[in-house]
Amino acid sequence: AQYPSQYISDGKFTGVLVVGDTAAAEDVIGVSDIAVSLQFAATKPVSVSAAGGVTAEGDAWKVGTSTKILELSETNVETIRNITSFIDDSELDALASGTVSSPKGDAPYNQYLYLLGPAAETGLNTGFVQYIEDDQDVTADFLYFKSGEEIGRYLLEFTTALESDVDDSAGAATTTGLYLTDIEDTELNMFGKSYTVVQARRTSATGNNIKLVLMGGAVKDTLLEGATKTYDIGGTPYEVTLDFVDADSTKLTINGEGTRDMLDGETDKMSDGITVGISEILYQAYAGGVHSVSFFLGAQKMELKDTDITDVDQSNGLKIDDETIDGAFVVIEGTDDNSTYKINRIHINMTADADYFVPAGGKLSENPELDEPQVLFTSSWDIEYKGLAEQLTETIEIASSGNKKYVLKFKDGDGEEVKLPLAEAVGASSPVFGEKDKALINQENRSIKKHDYVVLTDSTENRGERKTYVLQYKGGDKVSADSPVLKFKNMGNGETIEQTWTNPTSVVAIGEGRGGLLATLKIGGADYRVYNASSVKSNDFDIMVDLDSSGTSPDVATNITITTWYGMEIDVENASRRTDGAANGLSVNDGIVVSFKTPDNSRDGASTLDNVESLQATDFVVNVTADSNTKVALSTLSAHTPGQAGTSLSTLTPDGETDVSYAYTSYGAFITHKTPSSEPAILEIEYPKAQREALVYVTAKGTTFTQTAASTTGAVSIQRIDVGATKLASEVPNINAVNSIIVGGPCANAAAAEVMGNPADCAEGFTPGVGKVVMYDVNGNVAMLVAGYAAADTRNAAAVVSNYGDYTLTGAAMEVTKVGSTLTVAEPSTEAAADDAAADTTAADDTTTT
Numbered sequence: 001a002q003y004p005s006q007y008i009s010d011g012k013f014t015g016v017l018v019v020g021d022t023a024a025a026e027d028v029i030g031v032s033d034i035a036v037s038l039q040f041a042a043t044k045p046v047s048v049s050a051a052g053g054v055t056a057e058g059d060a061w062k063v064g065t066s067t068k069i070l071e072l073s074e075t076n077v078e079t080i081r082n083i084t085s086f087i088d089d090s091e092l093d094a095l096a097s098g099t100v101s102s103p104k105g106d107a108p109y110n111q112y113l114y115l116l117g118p119a120a121e122t123g124l125n126t127g128f129v130q131y132i133e134d135d136q137d138v139t140a141d142f143l144y145f146k147s148g149e150e151i152g153r154y155l156l157e158f159t160t161a162l163e164s165d166v167d168d169s170a171g172a173a174t175t176t177g178l179y180l181t182d183i184e185d186t187e188l189n190m191f192g193k194s195y196t197v198v199q200a201r202r203t204s205a206t207g208n209n210i211k212l213v214l215m216g217g218a219v220k221d222t223l224l225e226g227a228t229k230t231y232d233i234g235g236t237p238y239e240v241t242l243d244f245v246d247a248d249s250t251k252l253t254i255n256g257e258g259t260r261d262m263l264d265g266e267t268d269k270m271s272d273g274i275t276v277g278i279s280e281i282l283y284q285a286y287a288g289g290v291h292s293v294s295f296f297l298g299a300q301k302m303e304l305k306d307t308d309i310t311d312v313d314q315s316n317g318l319k320i321d322d323e324t325i326d327g328a329f330v331v332i333e334g335t336d337d338n339s340t341y342k343i344n345r346i347h348i349n350m351t352a353d354a355d356y357f358v359p360a361g362g363k364l365s366e367n368p369e370l371d372e373p374q375v376l377f378t379s380s381w382d383i384e385y386k387g388l389a390e391q392l393t394e395t396i397e398i399a400s401s402g403n404k405k406y407v408l409k410f411k412d413g414d415g416e417e418v419k420l421p422l423a424e425a426v427g428a429s430s431p432v433f434g435e436k437d438k439a440l441i442n443q444e445n446r447s448i449k450k451h452d453y454v455v456l457t458d459s460t461e462n463r464g465e466r467k468t469y470v471l472q473y474k475g476g477d478k479v480s481a482d483s484p485v486l487k488f489k490n491m492g493n494g495e496t497i498e499q500t501w502t503n504p505t506s507v508v509a510i511g512e513g514r515g516g517l518l519a520t521l522k523i524g525g526a527d528y529r530v531y532n533a534s535s536v537k538s539n540d541f542d543i544m545v546d547l548d549s550s551g552t553s554p555d556v557a558t559n560i561t562i563t564t565w566y567g568m569e570i571d572v573e574n575a576s577r578r579t580d581g582a583a584n585g586l587s588v589n590d591g592i593v594v595s596f597k598t599p600d601n602s603r604d605g606a607s608t609l610d611n612v613e614s615l616q617a618t619d620f621v622v623n624v625t626a627d628s629n630t631k632v633a634l635s636t637l638s639a640h641t642p643g644q645a646g647t648s649l650s651t652l653t654p655d656g657e658t659d660v661s662y663a664y665t666s667y668g669a670f671i672t673h674k675t676p677s678s679e680p681a682i683l684e685i686e687y688p689k690a691q692r693e694a695l696v697y698v699t700a701k702g703t704t705f706t707q708t709a710a711s712t713t714g715a716v717s718i719q720r721i722d723v724g725a726t727k728l729a730s731e732v733p734n735i736n737a738v739n740s741i742i743v744g745g746p747c748a749n750a751a752a753a754e755v756m757g758n759p760a761d762c763a764e765g766f767t768p769g770v771g772k773v774v775m776y777d778v779n780g781n782v783a784m785l786v787a788g789y790a791a792a793d794t795r796n797a798a799a800v801v802s803n804y805g806d807y808t809l810t811g812a813a814m815e816v817t818k819v820g821s822t823l824t825v826a827e828p829s830t831e832a833a834a835d836d837a838a839a840d841t842t843a844a845d846d847t848t849t850t
Helices: 025-041 750-755 791-802 830-839
Strands: 016-019 043-050 053-057 060-062 098-102 105-115 128-133 139-145 150-165 187-190 193-201 210-224 228-233 236-245 249-254 267-269 275-283 291-306 316-320 323-336 340-351 356-359 381-388 393-401 405-411 417-427 430-435 438-441 453-457 468-476 485-490 496-500 508-510 513-515 517-523 526-532 543-545 569-574 592-597 620-626 632-637 660-664 670-674 682-688 694-700 704-708 711-718 726-728 740-743 771-778 781-788 813-819 822-826
Touching (some): 016 025, 128 660, 150 187, 381 704, 405 632, 771 791
Parallel strands (some): 016 740, 740 781
Antiparallel strands (some): 098 105, 139 356, 275 291, 316 323, 405 417, 417 430, 485 496, 508 513, 592 620, 620 632, 771 813
16 A cells, blocks of 8 residues: 555655566566556655845846846945946836927926936945945845945936026016026926926026926826815825915915915915925906916925026935925026027936945935935935845855864765865864864875765866865775675765775776775766776775866865856865965965855956956955864954955954954855854855845835845755666565565566465466466565466556556555456455465466466
C-alpha cells in the first residue's frame, strides 16, 4: 500500500529494476512502463521564487530609462540627474504641450521638469538614495535632498512668444502703461492643472519687468448679480450667492458666510478653510447691462514676478495665496520695447530649504522638514520613494559555533546550504584554518588529508555564475582493494560520493611533489581531477584536486574563490600562511581574511557577469582571528582589496540599538555586523539575486501604487533515474542486498527465483490468466515481484504497477486479471494465499511462466 515510497529516498529512486537474462518482450515493456512511472514519483520538493514589484497606476515616471536604473548609493553616489537631466511629456502626461490663445494670436508652449541642478551631476551631494541617518535619528534607506541645493526647475517655453500690447488701465496703448491686456484672462495648463491669468502687469513704466497673477481651483464659474448656485467639492456642498457687483469689486455669500469686498485677482478664505478667488468682474453701467463675476471656489492664487526679464537671475520668490514660498524662485524671460511685450520662458527654481529625507513609501511633499510643500510648483506633482526593488535573497553568514569556532554558511551550486568550518581557536591568539585536525583546503597545491574540507569552483564559467561545492574527504581504499573508491561527503546535500579510481600509469608535478591522476569527479557539470599526494598502497592516502576544474595539475598555489547560489564571491585567505606577511598592501600577520564581493564585468573583466549598472559595490572585508581568551573574533578591514577602492563600507548603528551595525552595498546586499560584548562577533549578509533598484517616481496628482513582495511557492523537481537502474538478473550480485522490482517469474528470472527461495517447481502458485504483485522483505530491503503464468499476465501485472494511482493496492500480495480491456485487482483467495505462504511463493514452468 506504500508503493512507491519504499523505493524513493529524498526524491530519488533507490533500487534496481530486474528482468531475466532472456526476458520476453512483454517483460521488457512491463519493466520500461514501471521505470517511466517511477520517474514521476522520483520528485523532490523545491521552491519556485519570484521577485516582487511596484506598479504605478496613473501618471507617473519611474526614475530610469530602458537601459539605466537608479542605483543605491554607498561610498559611491548616483543622483537622479545622473539618469537624465530633464523630463517632458514623453515621461509624464502632466507635462503635455499646450497653446495659449489671446487677441494677439496663438502661443504654443512645451513643458519640462529639470531634475536637481547642473551641479548635482558632478557634486553628487543631493537627490540620491542611501542608507543613512536622518535628522530624527532614524537609520534607513532614504531619498535625500540637501539643504540649499535645487530639487528641480520647472520650465514653460513658448515656441511662439506670448504677446500683448502695453496699455493703460482703460486699455489704450501707451509706452508708459502697466497693463498687458492681451495676456489677461488667457488660460494655460501647468503640470496638468489649469490656470487663468487674472492679472498681467508691468511693475513699472520703465519696462522689462512683469507680475502675473494666476488662479486655479476646484470649481470655476460665472454668476449674475443676485444669482445662487450650489457646488460639490470633495463631497461637501457649497451654496454661493453673488450679492454685490460694482465697477471694480464684488461680494459673495458662501454657505451663509459673507466674503470681504474683493477686487479682481483677490482671494478670501472662509472659516472652513475653502478659498474663493475673483478672476473677472463685468459691470455694464447702463440699464439692462450685465453685472457678473467669474470666480474660483477652492482657489489657489499664484504670483509670478520678475523685475528684469532680460536676465535669468532669480531674485523674486514665488507667492502662493499672497505668501512667499521659501526656496521657490521665479525667472521670466522675454522682451519689452514699451509697445509690444513678449514672454518667451517661465522658470520656477525649487530649492531645498532644509535637509529632506524621504523614507520608503514616502513623498517629498509630506516630509516633516518641508514646512512649505508649495515649493513643488502647482502642488499637483510629487517625488515619491517606494523603497528598494524586492528581489529574492540568500543569507550568507559567518556564524559562531560555541565561542571557539566560526562556520561560513552559504548556498552551494545546487542551492543547498553549506556550513563550512572556517576557523577554530585552539589557543590564545591561535586560530586554525577550518577545524582542529580538519583543514580547510581552498588552495590547489595543498595536500588533502582524510577529514579535510575541500572547496571546488568551476572556473570555466563566468564569474558571478560559477558553481561552488564543498566536499569533505572521507578517505580512500588502497590500490590492492577490490574496486577501490575515494569517498567524499557533499557538505551541501549531505550525500556520500563514492568515486572509483584506478592506479595511475604516469605521474605529474603536483604541489611540491609528484602524483598520478586517479579519477575525475563530476559535480555540477564540471570535471575535477583527483591525484594521489601520498602512496596509494595504504588506505586513506593524501590527495590533491584540480579545485578550479581548469584541467591542469594542481602544482600552483591558486586560491579558490567561493561563488554562492546567487553569485556573491567569497574569497577566504589564510593570511597566517603567507610568506610575505602582506595582502594588497596591508600587513596581516595572522588570522583569516574573508572578503565579500559582487563581481561585475566593468571592473573584473569580460569573463564576469554584468551584475551592476554603474556603481561598483564596495567589498566588505573581515579578519577572523582568535583572542587572548581562546575565543574566535572578527573585525572589519579597510583598504584591503582592490574592490574597496582604498576605503571601506561604512556601517551604521541605529539610535536605540547597541552592539550591532548595518550597511547596504550599491548592489543591494544588506550587511548586519553583530558585536556582542562577551561573545564572538557574527556577520550576516542578505544577498539579492539581482541588483536592487532604488524606486523613485515623479508622480502627478492622483497616482496610486500597488506592491507585490518577493515570493516563494512550493513545487517539485523530478530527480532523474540514473541510466543503469534497469538490469539483467545476472548483473545483480546479491538481489537480497538491494531494493528491487523484479519483472518475470522464477522460471524466466533468476532474481525472482532467489527472492522466492528457489522453488523446486517454478510454476507452482501461478494460474493461467492471473498476474501477481507480491512484496517480500529480504534482509531489511524490499523486493516486489511482478509476474504471471504467461508473458501477457506479467504485462497485465506490470500495467497495474505502472498505473498504481488508479488502483487500490493493499496488503503484501495482489492478483491481476483482465476481462476484455479492463484490468481488475483483488487480494488473492484464502487458499491461494495459504499455498503462497506454504510454497514461499513459487512460480510456473520453464516454458510458460514469465
